[in-house]
Amino acid sequence: MTREEYIANIEKLNYYTKKYDEGNPEISDEEWDALYFDCCLYEQETGYIDPKSPSSTIQYDVQNALKKVTHNHPMLSLSKTKDINVITAWVKRKKTIVMLKMDGLTCSLKYENGKLVSAETRGNGTIGEDITQNVKVVPSIPKTIPCKDTVIVDGEIICKYNDFEEFIAEYKNPRNFASGSIRLLDTNEVAKRKLTFVAWDLINDEADLDKKLDKATKLGFETVIYELTDINHLEAQQERMKQKAAAANYPIDGLVYKINDYAEYMAEGVNDHDYAGGKAFKFYDQLFETKLIDIEWSVGKTGTITPIAIFEPVHIEGSTVQKACMHNLTIMKDLLGNNPHAGQKLWVFKANMIIPQIKRAEK
Numbered sequence: 112m113t114r115e116e117y118i119a120n121i122e123k124l125n126y127y128t129k130k131y132d133e134g135n136p137e138i139s140d141e142e143w144d145a146l147y148f149d150c151c152l153y154e155q156e157t158g159y160i161d162p163k164s165p166s167s168t169i170q171y172d173v174q175n176a177l178k179k180v181t182h183n184h185p186m187l188s189l190s191k192t193k194d195i196n197v198i199t200a201w202v203k204r205k206k207t208i209v210m211l212k213m214d215g216l217t218c219s220l221k222y223e224n225g226k227l228v229s230a231e232t233r234g235n236g237t238i239g240e241d242i243t244q245n246v247k248v249v250p251s252i253p254k255t256i257p258c259k260d261t262v263i264v265d266g267e268i269i270c271k272y273n274d275f276e277e278f279i280a281e282y283k284n285p286r287n288f289a290s291g292s293i294r295l296l297d298t299n300e301v302a303k304r305k306l307t308f309v310a311w312d313l314i315n316d317e318a319d320l321d322k323k324l325d326k327a328t329k330l331g332f333e334t335v336i337y338e339l340t341d342i343n344h345l346e347a348q349q350e351r352m353k354q355k356a357a358a359a360n361y362p363i364d365g366l367v368y369k370i371n372d373y374a375e376y377m378a379e380g381v382n383d384h385d386y387a388g389g390k391a392f393k394f395y396d397q398l399f400e401t402k403l404i405d406i407e408w409s410v411g412k413t414g415t416i417t418p419i420a421i422f423e424p425v426h427i428e429g430s431t432v433q434k435a436c437m438h439n440l441t442i443m444k445d446l447l448g449n450n451p452h453a454g455q456k457l458w459v460f461k462a463n464m465i466i467p468q469i470k471r472a473e474k
Contacts, residue, residue, distance in 0.1 A: 117153045117161070120146050124165050136287060140364055141395050144193065165384075166190075177232075177240035177294060183263065184314050186219060186233040187384055189367065191391035195346065198368060198392050202340050205370045208321055209348065210337035211356050212365040212391055213309050215269035216290040218242065220308075222262040225255050232294070236384060245293050248302035251309075253331040264332060266310035268293045271360040272465050274305035279436055280409070280417040284462065285362040309361070311335040320371045336361075340368060349394070357465055365393040398470050401425045403447070403455040407434075418443045420457070420469055427461045435459060435467040448474035 112120075124146050130137050147165060154160045192198060217233040230246040231239040246252050249268070256262060270278075270285040270292070282288040292304035310332040313323040321337070328334045336355050341348045349366060356363045369389035370376040379388035407419040417436060420443075424433040437443040446469050447455065456473035 112149060112153045114159070117150060117159075120150050121161050121164050124150065125163060128165065140393070144191070144393055148193070177242065177296075179234075179238050180229075180231050180241045181238055182219065182231060182234075182236075183221070184219075185381065186217065186231075186236050186239065186265070187381060187386050188236070189389045189391045190382070190385045190387075191365070191393050193393045193395075195392075198390065199342070199345055201390050202342050202345070202368055205375055206372060207340040207368045208337050208371050209340045209352065210311060210324075210335045210367050210369070211352060211361060211363045212367045212393075213267035213269055213311070213335065214286045214362040214364040215267040215309075216286075216293055218246070218266065218268055218293070218308075219314070220246065220252065220264045220266070222256050222258070222264070224259050225257065227252070227254050227256075240294060242293055244298050245295065245301045246308070248298055249293075249306050249308055251307045251333045256330045258330060261315060262330070263314040264310050264327065265312045265314055266308055266332070266335070269307050269309060269362055270305060271307055272362060272462075273360045274307070275362075277305070279466075280411050280415050280438060283438055283442060286364075307333060309333050309335050311367075317373050319373050320369055320376070339371070349392075360465070362462070365391055367391050397427075398458040398460050399425045399427055401457050401459055402453075403451065403457055403472070404433075404453060406443075406451060409436075415439075420447075422457055422459065425459060427459070427467070432459070432461070432467040435469050437469065447472050450474075 124143065127136070127138050127143055150164060151166055154164065154166060160166060219231050220227060221229045227247065229241070230243045232242055233239055247254060268289050270289040272285060275285040275288060278288055289306055292301060292306055295301050310327045313327055316323050316326065318326065321339070324334050324337060336352070336359065338348065338352070352366055367389060370379065376388035381387060401422045403420060403422050405421045407421055409417045409419055411417060417438060418440065420435045420437055422433055424431050437446055458470045460468055460470055462468050
């Protein structure tokens with residue numbers, strides 16, 4: 112990769128990140144990560160890191176009508192990899208736990224004297240959006256907790272797959288739906304969206320992470336599924352975690368490994384835009400080739416017409432599937448092109464091992 116190609120990729124990544132933050136992603140996670148990892152490889156090989164690179168900073172700003180707020184703690188991300196060997200080497204350094212990487216919108220809740228007083232999206236890591244009124248209508252978020260101390264809870268706003276079924280005809284996936292829904296200006300509409308908050312850290316608590324997660328559960332939060340890392344059976348454990356996510360109807364896009372000991376985690380410090388005491392492992396669904404047979408049209412309760420792709424049966428994740436929702440005409444055109452036809456090659460998968468989806472098609 113040349114310096115010019117590297118700079119061009121940085122510009123693409125920051126543009127796509129901005130569109131994602133606005134709730135209008137233009138490329139898949141896998142495509143974004145491919146660009147990102149290519150840039151990281153260039154940086155490692157040359158020692159040059161552009162100031163605008165996502166590997167060193169978060170570039171996008173919050174741009175909507177919600178009030179902007181400055182966080183009481185840095186809401187940074189984690190460095191990530193798709194290489195199991197990197198994870199293997201990393202977890203051998205310290206005792207870690209592995210937890211589901213929830214696929215939604217990161218936010219932070221603050222409680223004082225047992226009462227919920229504020230809620231913020233992550234935004235750019237320093238400045239987010241005030242969503243306090245909206246989170247008050249999310250059933251899984253306690254309005255009061257049995258603790259008089261100041262409590263700051265970080266976690267993810269998601270829409271579980273079984274709750275998303277009601278909205279699948281109009282929205283592409285649970286992540287975009289959750290991200291857009293919690294930021295609506297009409298709280299009554301937010302209440303209809305069946306959102307869930309899953310906690311994954313108590314920020315101002317100095318206990319080890321597994322103890323903090325147990326405490327969060329006792330305080331009344333739905334808490335992320337986790338296990339102590341089994342360094343001798345990492346891949347088997349990853350499959351087990353996937354199964355647990357599927358059983359809970361959780362949308363996930365990977366796993367998170369974090370140092371469990373609080374003092375050791377804090378000693379790792381931070382890089383420019385991520386906590387050094389944790390690492391995210393991204394995985395992608397296996398694709399299966401099949402052929403399009405026909406397109407059926409489903410009419411919903413509100414009169415929405417949804418195209419359904421019917422394809423040759425294929426066995427995925429323990430069951431045989433032969434149809435996938437394409438949500439609307441725009442998405443159908445994006446997936447199948449201008450000339451969908453019988454015999455057209457498709458590559459399909461089960462999102463989080465649950466919902467059949469078309470990844471791409473031969474055009």
